[in-house]
Every structure is written in structure tokens, then in C-alpha cells.
Amino acid sequence: xxxxxxxxxxxxxxxxxxxxxxxxxxxxxxxxxxxxxxxxxxxxxxxxxxxxxxxxxxxxxxxxxxxxxxxxxxxxxxxxxxxxxxxxxxxxxxxxxxxxxxxxxxxxxxxxxxxxxxxxxxxxxxxxxxxxxxxxxxxxxxxxxxxxxxxxxxxxxxxxxxxxxxxxxxxxxxxxxxxxxxxxxxxxxxxxxxxxxxxxxxxxxxxxxxxxxxxxxxxxxxxxxxxxxxxxxxxxxxxxxxxxxxxxxxxxxxxxxxxxxxxxxxxxxxxxxxxxxxxxxxxxxxxxxxxxxxxxxxxxxxxxxxxxxxxxxxxxxxxxxxxxxxxxxxxxxxxxxxxxxxxxxxxxxxxxxxxxxxxxxxxxxxxxxxxxxxxxxxxxxxxxxxxxxxxxxxxxxxxxxxxxxxxxxxxxxxxxxxxxxxxxxxxxxxxxxxxxxxxxxxxxxxxxxxxxxxxxxxxxxxxxxxxxxxxxxxxxxxxxxxxxxx
Numbered sequence: 512x513x514x515x516x517x518x519x520x521x522x523x524x525x526x527x528x529x530x531x532x533x534x535x536x537x538x539x540x541x542x543x544x545x546x547x548x549x550x551x552x553x554x555x556x557x558x559x560x561x562x563x564x565x566x567x568x569x570x571x572x573x574x575x576x577x578x579x580x581x582x583x584x585x586x587x588x589x590x591x592x593x594x595x596x597x598x599x600x601x602x603x604x605x606x607x608x609x610x611x612x613x614x615x616x617x618x619x620x621x622x623x624x625x626x627x628x629x630x631x632x633x634x635x636x637x638x639x640x641x642x643x644x645x646x647x648x649x650x651x652x653x654x655x656x657x658x659x660x661x662x663x664x665x666x667x668x669x670x671x672x673x674x675x676x677x678x679x680x681x682x683x684x685x686x687x688x689x690x691x692x693x694x695x696x697x698x699x700x701x702x703x704x705x706x707x708x709x710x711x712x713x714x715x716x717x718x719x720x721x722x723x724x725x726x727x728x729x730x731x732x733x734x735x736x737x738x739x740x741x742x743x744x745x746x747x748x749x750x751x752x753x754x755x756x757x758x759x760x761x762x763x764x765x766x767x768x769x770x771x772x773x774x775x776x777x778x779x780x781x782x783x784x785x786x787x788x789x790x791x792x793x794x795x796x797x798x799x800x801x802x803x804x805x806x807x808x809x810x811x812x813x814x815x816x817x818x819x820x821x822x823x824x825x826x827x828x829x830x831x832x833x834x835x836x837x838x839x840x841x842x843x844x845x846x847x848x849x850x851x852x853x854x855x856x857x858x859x860x861x862x863x864x865x866x867x868x869x870x871x872x873x874x875x876x877x878x879x880x881x882x883x884x885x886x887x888x889x890x891x892x893x894x895x896x897x898x899x900x901x902x903x904x905x906x907x908x909x910x911x912x913x914x915x916x917x918x919x920x921x922x923x924x925x926x927x928x929x930x931x932x933x934x935x936x937x938x939x940x941x942x943x944x945x946x947x948x949x950x951x952x953x954x955x956x957x958x959x960x961x962x963x964x965x966x967x968x969x970x971x972x973x974x975x976x977x978x979x980x981x982x983x984x985x986x987x988x989x990x991x992x993x994x995x996x997x
Contacts, residue, residue, distance in 0.1 A: 515539070518567040518585065522559040531633045537672045538626065539568050542636075544769065544783070547687030549659035550575035551640040555626075556588060556596060557633075564588040564596050564635070573688050574655075575644040578619055592621070596635045599623040603632055605660075605667050617643040627669040638663065654693055654702040658781050661771045670772045673752035684754050685767050685783035692782040698724045698748050701779070710784040713762035725749075725782065732759040749780025762788040815849035844963075846875050847910040851902045863902045865894035869930070872906055876913050885925040886917050892932040894939070901992075904971040905941075911960040912943040912988055920947025920986055938974075939992050946985040950978070968992065 513521070515535060520526050527535075539555070546553045555568040566584050571577040588596065592612075599606045603625050611618040619639050626634040638659070665671035690707030694700055700720045703711075711720060714732045726747045733739060745751040746768045754767040769781040819842050826838035850871045851863060873888050897905065909930065916928045929944040968976045974992030981987050 513585070515567055518565070519557055522557050522565045522567070525560075527557075527633060531628060534628045534672075535568075535626070535634065537674070538666070539570075541672045542570050543573070544687060544781075545638075545659060545662050546570045546572045547574045548655045548662070548691075548781070549638055549640065550644060550655065551638045551659075552578040554579070554583065554637045554639065556635045556637065558600065559587075563590070564593060567634075573686065576641050578614065578639045578641050595621070595623045596637070599625045599635050600632045603627055603667060605663055611642060614641075617641050622663065624663045625667050627667055629669070636663075636666065655687075655691075658693060658771065661773075661778075662769070665772055668772075668774065670775070673770075684765050685785035687783065689786070690784035692720075692725060692784060693779065694725050694749050694782060695779045696777055698726050700725050700728075706786075707782075707784045710764045710786050713760065713786055713788060714757060714764055715760045729757060733757060746782070749782060750777065756787070758791075762786070763791040764788075811849075811852045815845050815852065819845045819849065844907060844910065847872055847906045848903055850875070851899070851906045861899040862896045863899070865897040865902055865905065866890075868902060868906055869894065869909060872910050873913060873930075876910060876917065884921060884923070886921050886928060887926075888913060888928045888930065890930045890932075894932045895934075901972065904967045905992075908964050908967050908972075908990070909941075909943070911964050915958075915960055916943065916945035916947060916986065920945045920949070923948075926985075937993065939990075941990040941992075943988045943990075944981060944985065946981065946983065949980050949984060949986050952980070 516532055519532065535555070542553055550572050552572065553570040554566050556564040557567055559565055564587065566586050566588070569579065569582070569584055571579070595606050595608060598604075605625070606623040608621040608623075611620045613619075618641075620642055621640075622638040624636040624638060625632040626636060662671055688706070690710045691702075691704045692700060692707050693702040700723055703720060708720075711728070714729075716728055716732060720728055726744070729743075729747045733743075740755045742751070742753045743755040743757065746753050746755040746766050749768045749770055752767075752769060754765060757764050757766060763786075765785045765787050767783045769783070770777050771779040771781065822838050822842040822845065826835050826842070829835055829838070850868055853871075869890065873890070876888075894905075913928055913930065920926070921928075924947065926946045929942070931942045931944075933940050965976060968974050968990055972990075972992040974990055976991075977989045979987045979989070
């Protein structure tokens with residue numbers, strides 16, 4: 512699928528300036544409104560070096576049947592229709608076909624709209640309407656057609672699309688099918704669609720609004736609102752192309768204004784409305800759920816810290832060295848899990864930055880490890896974001912491995928412990944290396960810490976673990992687990 516720029520470049524040897532291409536992109540981002548108001552297909556054409564026209568964009572209406580069932584982008588305009596487009600380009604005026612054309616099973620009326628920018632016409636839009644479409648029998652197409660005509664005239668004068676329209680307004684929010692209110696230059700409501708009436712009823716406006724001033728109606732229902740968006744007055748008076756959200760009576764309505772201009776003077780506006788009450792309610796439920804999850808992690812962390820404090824207190828009251836060592840190891844393991852819950856209590860999702868967790872664990876291991884020698888712990892690589900389940904297992908495993916290196920491999924000497932993490936082909940490869948005494952090959956690894964590590968690697972992480980001797984002296988432990996990245 513070729514981009515807009517590529518299609519334009521294929522049509523002519525003289526490419527459009529970057530500013531003109533940006534203008535076309537802005538137009539295409541917002542022309543669904545025009546197609547829906549007119550209940551017509553919109554096709555954007557650019558002239559070629561051979562004097563013909565090629566289609567570079569197409570928009571189908573959401574309020575009527577389409578004219579072009581097949582994709583026409585990249586196709587040339589039939590020569591019989593070129594005269595009207597050429598006239599629109601040369602005169603800079605909107606050109607309406609005098610007669611409808613036959614399109615096989617239905618007739619089509621066509622309007623050619625020059626796209627004007629910076630003193631010249633850079634392209635032409637054809638607005639093609641299926642005359643037999645059911646949309647034309649609904650009775651309210653007249654004002655929609657007039658609004659569309661005004662927007663087309665604005666395109667021909669270079670007043671539409673609005674260069675001040677923020678990206679968030681262009682790319683989403685209300686559509687014509689969600690609800691439309693048309694106001695005049697004084698803000699008086701001229702027309703509104705049934706969905707717009709429903710939106711206003713959600714806000715508490717239950718009487719007929721035709722002939723009333725929209726700004727006054729909205730102001731009355733917002734009188735008790737604690738906060739008001741600064742852009743709301745501009746929107747409800749149709750003064751600027753902007754979006755706002757109005758909340759009242761436990762409902763939320765998004766509104767967007769499309770000012771209608773004549774030579775720079777505002778003559779009215781089309782206000783698009785959309786009921787987003789259910790969406791906001793769902794978002795609030797998610798926020799509440801996230802807050803509850805964070806609170807649970809916070810409380811679990813506090814309870815684990817209490818357990819750690821109790822273990823520390825019990826250790827101090829014991830006069831048996833073996834008991835003191837066992838309780839200190841238990842305290843360290845509880846603290847490692849508490850560190851993960853503390854990190855989870857700060858996030859809105861169930862992931863943690865494990866590099867931060869690892870730093871906390873290493874500080875804790877260094878503080879509680881029973882050694883009188885100088886040991887440096889060096890980390891390299893990055894764990895990145897890790898899911899909660901993986902994080903708790905990894906925290907426990909690395910706590911055990913680093914503590915084991917300090918208390919056993921380096922128990923009678925100064926040394927270094929290296930912790931490295933790397934993601935390779937969807938797996939997380941972790942190595943813990945020390946330059947300590949190493950181990951005797953063939954010696955069974957039967958300690959409690961080793962059993963915990965082996966069980967968690969193979970059970971919870973579904974990975975592998977290998978113990979090997981470092982050639983220069985010491986131990987290398989290599990873990991390979993599936994990538995638990997959040």
C-alpha cells in the first residue's frame with residue numbers, strides 16, 4: 512500500500528512541497544465529517560504530468576450507501592469527467608455537474624471542490640452522492656447538505672481543514688452518526704439529530720432545544736459542576752475547532768465544534784456530540800480496580816515487613832548461633848518478596864522495573880550477609896520490565912544466589928560478585944558469577960537455598976539452571992528462563 516506522498520510523487524515529476532502534503536494529510540484526517548454530513552463518497556484527485564487525474568485518497572460515508580464499492584486509489588479518472596475537475600482547478604471555484612451520471616444500477620450527482628492553499632489549487636475533491644441512497648429520504652438531509660456545502664466552500668477558500676485543530680480532536684471523539692447540532696452565528700440551535708437529542712437528555716436537558724441558545728442550555732446544566740474545561744465556552748458557542756467534555760447528572764458528553772466560515776467570518780457551527788458516559792464509567796472502574804490492587808500490594812508489603820521484624824526480634828533473643836543464622840536467612844527471603852510488592856504498589860499495572868528491585872535486593876543482601884570481608888557486587892545488562900509472578904521468583908532466586916556467593920564462596924576472602932542479565936531469542940539469560948573458592952565437582956547441592964533456587968527456576972519460571980566452575984576461580988551460575996517481560 513503506497514503512502515500519500517508516494518502516490519503524489521508517482522503522478523508528477525514536480526512533487527508537492529512538504530507544507531502542501533501536510534495540508535492534505537490534515538484534510539484527510541478530518542474529512543470523514545464532510546463525507547457523513549453530505550452522505551457522499553469523497554475522492555481526492557491530483558493532476559498528473561500527462562494532464563489526467565489520479566485518485567490518491569477515498570472516504571466512504573457512514574450515513575449512506577457508498578458509490579465506489581471497489582478500491583479506486585491509484586486509478587485514473589475517466590476522461591469524460593476530466594472537464595469538471597480541470598475547471599475547478601483553473602477557476603478555484605466549486606463546480607457542480609449539471610446532470611447526474613449513470614453508474615450501472617444507480618445515478619450519481621457530483622461536485623468538484625478545489626483544495627486551495629497558499630494562493631493555488633493543489634488538488635481536487637469530488638463529492639459523489641448516490642441519489643438512490645435511503646439517506647436522502649430521511650427528511651433532514653437538507654441542512655446536512657447545506658453544512659457540507661459550506662465546508663466545501665471553505666476548502667475552496669483555504670479555510671478548511673482548521674490548522675488550529677489539535678491532533679486529539681482530529682483523530683477521534685464524536686462523529687456525525689453520534690449526534691449533530693447546528694447553530695447560527697449567535698449560537699441559536701437550528702437543527703439537531705435524534706442522537707444529539709439523546710445526548711442532551713443525558714445531561715438533563717429534556718425540553719425542545721430548537722430556537723434556544725446552546726451555550727445557555729449547557730451552562731444551566733453545568734452550574735453545579737466543580738470543574739469546567741477552559742475550552743468549553745469556545746466549543747458550545749462554535750467559536751473554535753476544539754473538543755470538550757461536559758459532565759452532568761452522572762453522564763459525560765463529548766462535544767466538538769466545527770465553525771462555519773465565510774471569508775474568515777463565522778456564520779455558524781456544526782457541533783458534534785457523543786455520549787461517553789459508559790466509557791468514563793468503565794475507566795473509573797479500572798482506576799478503582801488499579802487503586803485497590805496497589806493498596807493490596809502495599810498492605811502485603813507492610814505485613815511482610817512485620818513478619819521480617821518479628822524474625823529479627825526472635826533472632827536477637829536466641830542464644831544459639833544456628834538459630835540466629837536460620838532466622839536471618841528467613842528474614843532476608845521475606846524482605847526480598849516484600850521488595851517486589853513495594854514496587855508493585857507504585858504501578859498501575861502488574862509489572863515492575865526489575866533493575867530497581869535488584870538494586871534494593873543487593874543492598875539488603877550486603878547489609879545482612881554474615882561476612883567480615885570486602886565484597887563488591889557489580890551488575891550489567893538490564894532486566895527491564897518484568898511481570899509480577901516472574902518478579903517475585905527472580906527476586907527470591909537472585910537473593911539466594913548472591914547471598915550464597917558472599918557467605919560461602921567469599922566467606923574467607925575479599926572478592927567480587929557479578930550479576931548479568933540479557934534477553935536472547937525470547938529468553939532471559941542471567942548469570943551470577945563470583946571469584947570465590949568455587950565448589951568441588953560432583954558435590955551434591957543440597958542446601959536449603961539451593962533447593963529453593965532449583966525449585967523456583969524449574970517450577971515457577973519453567974527454566975533451566977547450570978552450575979559451573981569459573982576458569983579463573985570461583986563459581987558461575989547460569990539461568991535461562993522464558994522472557995517474563997511485562
